[in-house]
Amino acid sequence: MIPLTLPACITLAAVLFAIGFFGVLVRRNTLVIYMCLELMLVACTLALVAFSRFNGTADGGVFVFFILTVAAAEVAVGLAIIVALFRRRQTVEVGELNALKD
Amino acid sequence: MTDPRDLLFSLFAVFTVACALGVVLNRNAVASALSLLLCLVGVAGLFALLDAFLLAVLMVFVYAGAVVALFLFIIMLLDVKGGERKPFGAATVVAGTLAVGLLTTGVLTVARAATPAKDAPQLVAQNFPKLKDYAELLFTQYLLPVQVVGFLLLIAMLGVIVLSKRHEGLEDIK
Numbered sequence: 001m002i003p004l005t006l007p008a009c010i011t012l013a014a015v016l017f018a019i020g021f022f023g024v025l026v027r028r029n030t031l032v033i034y035m036c037l038e039l040m041l042v043a044c045t046l047a048l049v050a051f052s053r054f055n056g057t058a059d060g061g062v063f064v065f066f067i068l069t070v071a072a073a074e075v076a077v078g079l080a081i082i083v084a085l086f087r088r089r090q091t092v093e094v095g096e097l098n099a100l101k102d
Numbered sequence: 103m104t105d106p107r108d109l110l111f112s113l114f115a116v117f118t119v120a121c122a123l124g125v126v127l128n129r130n131a132v133a134s135a136l137s138l139l140l141c142l143v144g145v146a147g148l149f150a151l152l153d154a155f156l157l158a159v160l161m162v163f164v165y166a167g168a169v170v171a172l173f174l175f176i177i178m179l180l181d182v183k184g185g186e187r188k189p190f191g192a193a194t195v196v197a198g199t200l201a202v203g204l205l206t207t208g209v210l211t212v213a214r215a216a217t218p219a220k221d222a223p224q225l226v227a228q229n230f231p232k233l234k235d236y237a238e239l240l241f242t243q244y245l246l247p248v249q250v251v252g253f254l255l256l257i258a259m260l261g262v263i264v265l266s267k268r269h270e271g272l273e274d275i276k
Contacts (some may be wrong), residue, residue, distance in 0.1 A: 002106075002107040002112045003108050003113060004107050004108050004111040007214060008115075010212075011210060011213050012119070014213055016118065017147075017205075017209070018124055018202045018206045018209075019119070019122040019125075020122070021201070021205060022199070022252050023126035023195065023197035025201070025202070026190040026195055031173065031176065031180075031182060032125070032126075032131055032134050034173075035125055035138050035164070035211070036125060036126060038169065039122055042141070042145050043167070045145075045157075046149075047153055049149055049154045050154070051103065052142055052154070052231075053153055053154065057106050058235045059239065061154055061156075061157055064157050064235060065157075065160075066244075066247060066251055069251045070166055070241055071164075071169065073254055073258035074175070074258075075172055076186060076258055076259075077258050077262055077265070079176045080262040082176065082180075083180070083264070083266070088126065092182060094258055097227050101167075101185075
């Protein structure tokens with residue numbers, strides 16, 4: 001049983017963020033890397049909501065609004081870039097996207 | 103007699119972390135996206151437990167409704183093949199684990215010191231911020247950020263249109 005306290009919420013957010021970070025570092029598929037980035041953003045919103053709740057203000061919630069908006073815009077642009085990339089290179093594996101290397 | 107909130111928090115926390123691990127460890131991109139969907143629903147549940155009901159609903163609408171649907175659409179459009187190669191190599195896993203360990207240690211050091219403000223108002227069930235409170239903040243204190251975010255959405259929309267068009271003369275970038 002985990003009590004619903006601020007440190008518990010922040011720890012959970014940190015764990016979620018770490019899992020997302022791990023995914024970004026190890027996965028090879030660009031789309032999955034992108035999903036893990038979203039996971040990191042969500043972990044941040046969880047921390048903001050927790051801080052907002054335990055300090056009795058609504059400001060953290062307002063920041064979550066902004067993060068949601070930016071995340072939606074970011075997903076649209078990022079997926080458009082991935083689609084453009086796929087059209088040119090026929091792959092979304094990061095190991096094969098090494099044009100800048102040579 | 104345990105608090106039902108603690109029980110629900112434990113359940114949602116375990117569920118969310120398990121689904122987050124599912125996003126990272128699944129070989130199939132579609133399965134990853136569906137894990138992400140479940141993870142977001144879990145986070146929305148946590149928001150509801152933290153009395154942010156409006157944000158919980160928005161989370162499901164924007165993330166689960168729009169973002170994950172877009173992801174699934176693109177995965178199916180590109181028809182990404184999964185499972186032919188291992189999704190990650192052994193050396194990367196070691197390096198990733200090390201990096202994540204360092205990051206988590208750093209964050210948890212800060213998190214352990216996180217305590218609510220001494221003069222914070224006592225939290226009772228009817229004290230949570232409502233739509234009216236958010237609206238008041240958004241249209242007074244945070245008016246400029248709202249305008250900036252609106253502009254950002256416009257630029258993102260235009261950017262997606264430009265990116266999706268075919269460009270002549272760029273084919274030599276291989």
